[in-house]
Amino acid sequence: MQQARRRKKFRFKPLRRLLLLAIFFLLVYGILRFGQWTYHIALAPRVKYATVQAVDQSLYQGKAVVVRDELVIAAPKGGIINILVEDQTKVQAGQPIFELVDQSLLSSIDKQLADEAARILGKSSQTDDAVQVKKDQLSSALITVRQVTLRYASLLNQKQVDGAKQTFEDLESAHRTADKIQQEYDLVARSQEQYEAKRQELLSQRSMAITSITAPLNGVVSYRTDDLESKLNVVELTDVTVTMLRKIKGIERNVSNGDRVDAGQAVATVINDGHITLLLETKSLGDLKGAVEVVFSGEVLAADIAANIPTAEEGVHIVALQMTIPPATMLDERLVEISLRAKGDLLVSIPKSAIWEKDDKTYVYIPTDDGAHIFKEVLLRQTLSKSVIVAGLNIGETVVTNPKLVAQKEASK
CATH class of the missing domain: 2.40.420.20 (conserved putative lor/sdh protein from methanococcus maripaludis s2 fold)
Structure with missing residues (x-):
């Protein structure tokens, strides 16, 4: 009976082993799945997200230096300025814009003109009508001579001796008067010719005392010059800081009518009003490129970034903005307050x-x-x-x- 029990016990032992083995594998599988779940939840990299944020549409706000395409007009010689075209007026190439007057030479020539007129024409005949007046007087005197001659001939024909004698005396008097007026007429005519020749000579000298300066190109004339007499090229911007440009542009030399200028002094500039360049120095624009919008005095203007050049200072760029058809209020400024934003896109x-x-x-x-x-x-x-x-x-x-x-x-x- 004990042997029967042993055989029965031995018969169920493999089943128990299989059951234990199955339980073991289930435990291992559960542990692995739990480990995977724990890894994915706690340790595995997860997809991270961020919310799109609004930004201030102004990429830059501050001052910009105005670099204009302009030609500086310097005085070829010293003199007094006589402005013919007002400041900020559009001019055409070749149009006179101001004169340089040599005041001492001009005063000397004007005095000679006045003295010559007084000396030759006299106080009673200082106008161009003097010759005509003498000519009219001579014509009247000759008519008188002719009339007296006809009357004298008529009296002789009538054999009126006493009347003819008196008329002959009148005829001699008329001839003397006509001869005197003829001499005066010849003198005045010669004096007029001499005066005109001298006058033309003095006027020629007078023109040398006044030098007319014309516009070298179409544009806007400005009498507010500065020390920057040549156009900056973009390739030179790495050697020039905006601080230097502000200092240069801040020195204005306003020229007014009647001012005395020296030879070589900048008097005016003729500005090409078709385009300008704005230069600004900033750390905030990074590598921004393309079209932008410039807000100036409440007006939105189109511009293109012509250059975005890093300077020697880390992170600082000089940005050149090219603008076409700028407003006149910007064209005449040296420094302008602007804000910059991207064009069109949110x-x-x-x-x-x-x-x-x-x-x-x-x-x-x-x-x-x-x-x-x-x-x-x-x-x-x-x-x-x-x-x-x-x-x-x-x-x-x-x-x-x-x-x-x-x-x-x-x-x-």
Whole structure:
């Protein structure tokens, strides 16, 4: 009976082992699954998100230096300024804009003209009508001679001796008067010719005392000159700080009518009013490029970034903005207060890590309602230290801040 019990006990022992083995495998599987779950929940990298933030549309706000395409007109000789065209007036090439007057020479010549007129013409005949007056007097005297001669001949024919004798005396008197007026007429005529010749000579000398200066090109004339007499090239901007430009541009030399200037002194500038360049120095624009909008005195103006050049100081750039058809109020300024913003697009801020570049384009991952992610192209407008300014997203949208992880998951599917 004991042997029967032993055989029965031995018969159930393999089943117990299988049961224990199954329980063991279930425990191991549970531990592994729990470990995987714990790893994914607590340790595995997770997709991170950030909300698209609004940014101040002004990329820059402050002063900018106005660099104009202009030609400086210097005085070829010293003299007194006689302004012919008012400040800020549009002029054409070749149009006289001011005169330089040699006052001492001009005064001397004007005195000679007056003295010559008084000496030759006399006080009673200082006008151009003097010759005509003498000519009229001579004509009248000759008519008198002719009339007296006819009367004398008539009396002789009538044999009126006494009357003829008296008329003959009148005729001699008329001849004397006519001869005197003829001499005066000849003198005045010769004096007029001499005076005119002398006058022309003095006027020629007088023209040398007045030098007329003309505009070298079409543009706007300005009598507010400065020490910057040549146009800055963009390639030179790395050697010039905006502080230096502000100092140079801040020295104005206003020239007024009647001022005395020296030879070589800058008197005026003729400004090409078709375009100007604005220079500003900033750390906030980064590598911004392309079209922008400039807000000046409440007016929105279009501009293009012609250059964005790093300076010797780390992070500082000199930005050159090219503008066409600038307003007249900006054209005549040296320093202007402006704000700068991107043209047209709504700008938003996202973390720098959210950017995913592919095929020379910039993308971000956007989560969908079903838990997936989609690729969306954005326009990179400005790169800052920890964030970027982009266009193509709406404020409040969500972006993935570790797009590489999403890309790996997408590739592993």
